[in-house]
Amino acid sequence: MNSEDLYQAVFRRKSVRNYDSSTLSLETLQEIENSILKLTPLYPDIKTEFRIVPGELIKTRMMKSSPHYLLAFSEKKEGHRVNVGFMLQQMDLYLSGRGVGTCWQGIPQPKKEALATSSLDYQILLTMGKPQEALHRGSIQEFRRKSLREITDIPDVEELLEPVRLAPSSTNSQPWYITGSAELMHFYCRQPNRLKALFVGKFNQIDMGIALYHLNLSAEHFGKKVEFFKDDVAAQSGPSGYYYVESVRLEG
Ligand SMILES: Cc1cc2nc3c(=O)[nH]c(=O)nc-3n(C[C@H](O)[C@H](O)[C@H](O)COP(=O)(O)O)c2cc1C
Structure with missing residues (x-):
């Protein structure tokens, strides 16, 4: 997906909070892993890591669960949260354009097995899965x-x-x-x-x-x-x- 595809996704994307319980195919998960490798940082001197973990490794805290979560980790440095926002938004748009439902979520928390997947500090996550609601908005008026x-x-x-x-x-x-x-x-x-x-x-x-x-x-x-x-x-x-x-x- 090129940057023009991501630009077009801006005008249709929405948060998806209802998911089918089935998992994404291995092929789709591999494609997602590949696009993580291509993320562009805002501040290249800040170390980041992104991990895909299954729903069982997340305490959802009243939020509906999704079959997969994409976790963002970062070293703590001036601007690290702005940098994470800049990077993970590339995934939000990519996933939406690719037909995968997603939602930024600050409330759910990874369990310790999920936190152990990176040595950096956990920041935020995106839910991921097959949507059980509309994937896209039909027009700008819906924002x-x-x-x-x-x-x-x-x-x-x-x-x-x-x-x-x-x-x-x-x-x-x-x-x-x-x-x-x-x-x-x-x-x-x-x-x-x-x-x-x-x-x-x-x-x-x-x-x-x-x-x-x-x-x-x-x-x-x-x-x-x-x-x-x-x-x-x-x-x-x-x-x-x-x-x-x-x-x-x-x-x-
Ligand atoms: C940093 C961040 C944290 C968020 N945390 C949550 C959350 O914990 N639970 C939730 O349902 N939505 C969460 N959201 C989604 C926002 O509520 C949503 O993006 C906003 O209402 C705009 O709606 P839209 O994404 O459908 O355009 C979060 C969004 C961002 C950017």
Whole structure:
């Protein structure tokens, strides 16, 4: 699946929470393993590992179970959660485009046998299986999302930022705000209040990585070259109530 296929998947994907209890074929699981090897990191200096484990190795904690889970592990370093979001969103889109149901989930927890599959720190998982509900959305109207004006003040970037607007996020919080220009964008994350910080604080950083990956795909679709970097000035001057995450230079 190429990046244009992943871009197209953005406009149809949805979280799937109801699964057939049968397992995916060995061939499909092997294809999934192969695409894990091709994941692109946002921050290449952070070590990550991804493991497929069976449903029995997960404590679902009230969530419906799925036959397979894709677990993300990372070393703990500045930006590691944003990096995991950026990488695992490639799998969310790949799986959706490939006909496999999937859902980001922070609530279920791996049992110790699953944690033992990596020496790195467990971060988050994706459910995987044959869907027992619609796999895709039929139209953009089926997405419950903020309007473009609620997530940016940059003029004339509707098409470029549409994939960011449609990105999935924990509790559908859509914590992103983007300032700057069509050529230089600064991504900020809403600072959760103290109570919310306990539940969604770390997931919001994963959300930001997801949004950055959607921008990456959109830029490629529109033939632009993308460079991610930290901008010291932007880091000091975001909208109030938001913290700085990343800047993006777009050329072409
Ligand atoms: C980091 C993260 C954690 C999430 N955790 C859960 C979860 O524990 N349980 C759940 O049912 N959905 C979870 N979700 C799915 C979101 O609720 C879902 O993506 C959002 O409501 C948007 O809906 P959509 O994915 O169908 O577009 C999570 C999503 C993200 C990105």
